Amino acid sequence: MAHLEHSATTFQNPVTTHQRIQTLQVFNGGKPCGWLGQTATGFWFHYASNNPKQHWVSLLMPPRINFYQQAELFPVFAQHLGAPAGSEADALSQLHQINGQQLGSLSFANPDNPVVTPPPRTPPWLAAGQRALIANPNTSAVRRPFADTMVHHPSCWPLIQTLQQLKKQADPSNRLHALRWTLYAQHTGQWVQHPRPDLAPYQQHLYGFEAAHAVLNLNPQQFNALAETNNKFEQVLHEVARTYCKNFSAEIELLQLLLPYIRQGCLGAHLVYEQSGAQAKSQKPEVLGLEYLSALPPP
Amino acid sequence: MTEIPNNPNEYPLLKNQLDLATLVRTQRLQAGPKGGKMTAHTLADLAGVSRDTIFRIERGEDVSFSTAMAVLRVFGLGLSAAPVEWPTLNTAQQHFKTL
Numbered sequence: 001m002a003h004l005e006h007s008a009t010t011f012q013n014p015v016t017t018h019q020r021i022q023t024l025q026v027f028n029g030g031k032p033c034g035w036l037g038q039t040a041t042g043f044w045f046h047y048a049s050n051n052p053k054q055h056w057v058s059l060l061m062p063p064r065i066n067f068y069q070q071a072e073l074f075p076v077f078a079q080h081l082g083a084p085a086g087s088e089a090d091a092l093s094q095l096h097q098i099n100g101q102q103l104g105s106l107s108f109a110n111p112d113n114p115v116v117t118p119p120p121r122t123p124p125w126l127a128a129g130q131r132a133l134i135a136n137p138n139t140s141a142v143r144r145p146f147a148d149t150m151v152h153h154p155s156c157w158p159l160i161q162t163l164q165q166l167k168k169q170a171d172p173s174n175r176l177h178a179l180r181w182t183l184y185a186q187h188t189g190q191w192v193q194h195p196r197p198d199l200a201p202y203q204q205h206l207y208g209f210e211a212a213h214a215v216l217n218l219n220p221q222q223f224n225a226l227a228e229t230n231n232k233f234e235q236v237l238h239e240v241a242r243t244y245c246k247n248f249s250a251e252i253e254l255l256q257l258l259l260p261y262i263r264q265g266c267l268g269a270h271l272v273y274e275q276s277g278a279q280a281k282s283q284k285p286e287v288l289g290l291e292y293l294s295a296l297p298p299p
Numbered sequence: 300m301t302e303i304p305n306n307p308n309e310y311p312l313l314k315n316q317l318d319l320a321t322l323v324r325t326q327r328l329q330a331g332p333k334g335g336k337m338t339a340h341t342l343a344d345l346a347g348v349s350r351d352t353i354f355r356i357e358r359g360e361d362v363s364f365s366t367a368m369a370v371l372r373v374f375g376l377g378l379s380a381a382p383v384e385w386p387t388l389n390t391a392q393q394h395f396k397t398l
Contacts, residue, residue: 060388068388075388217391235359236395239315243385243394284385 021092025114027107028055029205029275036108038092042071055275056208056285057106059215059244075214076106100147101133103198103293104209105275119147123191126153129296133196148199150181152192156294159266160185160192163258163292170254176247177272177289178254197291198272208285212240212269227263234259237269244271244287251290258292268295310376314383317396319367320359326374327353345373 023037026045033055034047045057045068052064058076061068068074073081073091080102081094099108100119109116119135126132131152135145152160160182167179174180185194198209213223216236227233237259241251261267269292273285313319331337339357343350346369356362356370371377386394 059385060391062385062387065387070388215391216395217388235315235317239395242315243383 020090021096021110021112023111024092024096025109025111026057027109028057029105030107031055033057033106036074036077036092036095042069043073043091044069045074053276053283055105059208059210059271059273059285059287060217062284072219075217075219076210078219079211079214103133103196103270105198105206106208118145121145123151126151126191128153128155129294131156131294131296146203148196148203149193150196152294154187154190154192157187157192159261159294163267166254166257170257171250176250176254178251178291197293200274207288208271208273208275209291210271210273212237212271212290215240215244215271224265227265233263237262240269240271241290244273245289246287247289255290262292265295267292312381312383313378314394315359316356316361317359320357322376323353323370324357326376327357330374342370342373346370 021038023035025032026034026036032048034045034057037044037046045061047054047057047063047066050066052062054063056062058074061074061076072078077095078091080098081091095108096110100117119133121135121137123132123134131150133147134149134151135147136149139145139148163179164182164185167174167182171178174183181194181197185192196206198207200207213220216223216226218226226236237255238252241248241255245251255269258267258269262269269290271287272289272291273287275285276282311318311322313322327339327342328336330342339350339353343353346353346366348366348369352362352366353370356367368378
């Protein structure tokens with residue numbers, strides 16, 4: 001009996017947390033896109049196909065180059081791991097563990113143990129400043145659960161209300177993608193919830209989502225150091241808007257209002273982009289604009 | 300003055316005023332007699348602007364388009380338009396001049 005109980009426990013926890021993952025399969029928009037691997041000297045990413053029209057894994061990693069290799073974890077993946085994790089030895093296991101809680105169209109699977117866990121319908125315990133993705137509790141149980149709702153600790157509510165006011169002030173006709181989510185934010189009493197900011201209308205797919213520090217190829221510490229240099233930080237963020245955003249003058253206008261919050265670390269800036277369709281003229285993704293979210297406190 | 304190369308690829312793409320600042324400064328430091336530096340005062344005289352304006356350009360601050368063009372003309376340079384490609388992993392930090 002004791003032997004059976006032991007077996008049952010082992011069966012319920014098939015992924016041993018200490019097991020080091022060497023390779024992760026990467027999915028973009030739910031479709032297999034490539035492989036992310038770790039070696040003794042660094043990390044590599046390999047697109048699964050040579051087709052230059054396939055979806056981009058990152059704005060810095062166009063598929064015209066099939067294979068990328070560098071000593072540090074690629075910024076598009078490292079952005080999900082917080083401050084020190086990018087340099088840690090077991091980054092792939094950490095990426096695998098947070099799978100489902102990260103924003104953007106990328107997801108991961110361990111090819112040796114492809115277990116899919118459905119998203120929770122109620123948020124886990126949240127510390128101040130933390131957030132999580134859950135499946136909307138009001139969605140019919142018949143539908144396959146999908147993490148379409150973002151929940152925040154209630155301490156975020158004053159900041160979200162301020163952001164809502166700034167959005168109405170700088171973008172009254174709601175042309176920009178930025179901060180649209182604040183217009184739908186609700187305080188339920190226990191938490192604050194709104195649709196996730198990387199979700200396309202009608203929930204057809206998830207947009208690409210890349211932090212400003214990731215598109216600058218900086219780690220969070222370098223980005224914080226940059227934020228302390230007054231004029232330069234502003235110019236660099238303006239240049240990000242000019243490089244990627246179509247409506248960059250309006251983006252810069254809103255960015256100026258949010259700059260103090262970004263500089264203090266209360267708010268994180270991200271780029272949101274949609275992958276180009278097969279018929280699209282350009283092979284590049286279409287950047288919808290900058291998006292802002294309350295920044296997570298350092299772990 | 301140093302001879303200006305005719306190949307446009309030898310000049311950097313100007314994406315913003317910071318790139319203009321770098322270009323003007325490098326040109327001024329080699330545009331003097333015997334390939335040495337030209338003083339900001341001389342450059343200002345030749346371009347018909349004030350010395351302070353030269354320093355404003357070299358700090359990456361905003362100046363009028365005609366002023367920027369006048370200063371570039373002193374070095375025998377004009378502008379041409381070219382597509383600005385998105386940066387890649389290797390070029391991102393250089394593109395945004397964050398280091």
